Amino acid sequence: MSDESSLRFEFIKGIWHENPVLRQLLGMCPTLAVTTTALNGFTMGVATSFVLFxxxxxxxxxRKVIPQQIRIPVYTIIIATFVTIADLFLAAEFPELSKALGPYVPLIVVNCIILGRQEIFSSKNPVYKSVVDxxxxxxxFILTLVILGSVREILGTGSFFNIILFDNFQKWVIMALPAGAFISLGFFVALVNFVSKKQATGYK
Amino acid sequence: MEILLIFIAAVLTQNFVLHYFLGICPFLGVSGKSNSAFGMGIATTFVMTLAAMATWLINHFILVPFELKFLQYVSFIIVIAGLVQLVEMFVHKVFSDLYRVLGIYLPLITTNCAILGLTLFMVMRDYTFLQAVIFGLGAGAGFTLALIIMAGIREELEFSNIPDCFRGAGITLITAGILALAFMGFSGII
Structure with missing residues (x-):
């Protein structure tokens, strides 16, 4: 595999083959909690990606300096530092969004996607590969959050990115509540499973 | 009275798993069998209560007086990681059976967002020390309750006829959704 195509593979795998939420079932808490609207989902996705990046x-x-035994605490502290930066930035520049996301921005610290990538990938690979990964x-992650947020926002409030789509829309309130988050994510995961199974049998 | 309300809210109406979506990873990971669910719940409750105490003290006596609030996340996560290590050693020594059952999930309590979430809520809501401890206990009890109910349902699901693509995470999430609906019924209590 040439270097360029392997880089492309590292990039694509995050979106589909190893999608953190839908395939690896990591980072479920923010996925469920902030996807009440597409915009919230997008903001959360960007904040998380910034910290991950x-x-x-x-x-x-x-990676060659951190001692093996204490690597997890070291990673956690590095992550917590960037989360503090992201949190203060959001609070200063977008106070409304920061309020809507509430404690879920600081909770990026314990987002398993980030710690997982450090442990599995960044600690073993050179910088350019880790960046692509x-x-x-x-x-x-952003894509998943935006799709889930759009579905829940359209069904739950009849709008999309805060733009009202229908007049006299009968709101499906459940979709905006916690229960709707679980149920729609459940269907989303099932759909992805279904599609990938179809793909796998198609190749044979 | 207020303390009782905090406790009930944390267990039922604002259940950490089903209302705030905190601690979903262990919720999906450990809820396969009811006895390990119970052990996990107890361990988490223990860490939660201790973490609530420790972080309250740190916040009130170190971070606030010295105006170091920006160090909140970093210091809280270190305290939690230390506590989890302690609990792990304790469980390993005293309940070695349980230790084998819980395996990987015990160190993972560190990255259980329910615990950091608990400490953040505690700071946001300006709880007193006693309130914080009760909040920690209640949140742990609510987590254990949700975990055990879910484990019971999942044991039944093992033998039911579910469409292939829903097996595993899909059906578990949908079940959790229905469970969350049921818990919404408690909101009239307070």
Whole structure:
């Protein structure tokens, strides 16, 4: 495999084959909690990707320096630092969004996607590969959150990115509530399973 | 009275798993068998209560007086990681059977968002020390309750005829959704 195509593979795998939410079932808490609207989902996705991207660079740079025994606490501290930056930035620039996301921005610290990528990928690979991996995983995460957020926003409030789509829309309130989050994500995961099974049998 | 309300809210109406979506990973991971679900619930409750105490003290006596609030996330996560290590050693020594059952999930309590979430809610809502402890206990009890109910349902699901693509995570999430609907019924209590 040439270098370029392997980089493309690292990127694509985050979106489809190893999509963090739909395939690896990581980072479920923010996925369920903030996808009440597409915009919230998008903001959360971008904030998480920023943290993932920055901490991947740092961890990858320091991969030969960090002692094996204490790597997890070190990663956690690196991640927590970037989360603090993202949180303060959101609070300063977009106070309304920051309020809507509430404690879920600081909770990026314990998002298993980020720690997982550091442990599995960045700690073993050079910087340029880790960056591509982080970008792929981040895009997969953003995409999932936006799709889920759109479905829930359209069904739950009849609008899309805060633009009202229908007049006199009978709101499907459940979709905006916690129960709707679980149920729609359940169907989403099942759909992805279904499609990938179809693909797998198609190749034979 | 207020303390009782905090407890009931944390267990039922604002259940950490089914209302705030905190601690979904262990919720999906460990809820396969009811006895390991119970052990996991107890361990998490223990860490939650201790973490609520420790972070309250740190927040009130170190971070606030010295205006170091920006260090909140970093210091909280370190305290939680330390506590989990302690609990792990304790369980390993005293309940080695349980230790084998829980396996990988015990160290993972560190990255259980329910615990960091708990400490963040505690700071946001300006709880007193006693309130924080009760909140931690209640949140743990609510987590255990949700985990055990889910484990019971999943044991039944093992033998039911589910469409192929829904097997595993799909049906578990949908079941959790129905469970969340049921828990919404409690909202009239408070």
């Amino acid at each position: 920055s901490s991947s660079i740092v961890v990858s740079l320091l 982080a970008l792929g995983m981040g895009s997969g």
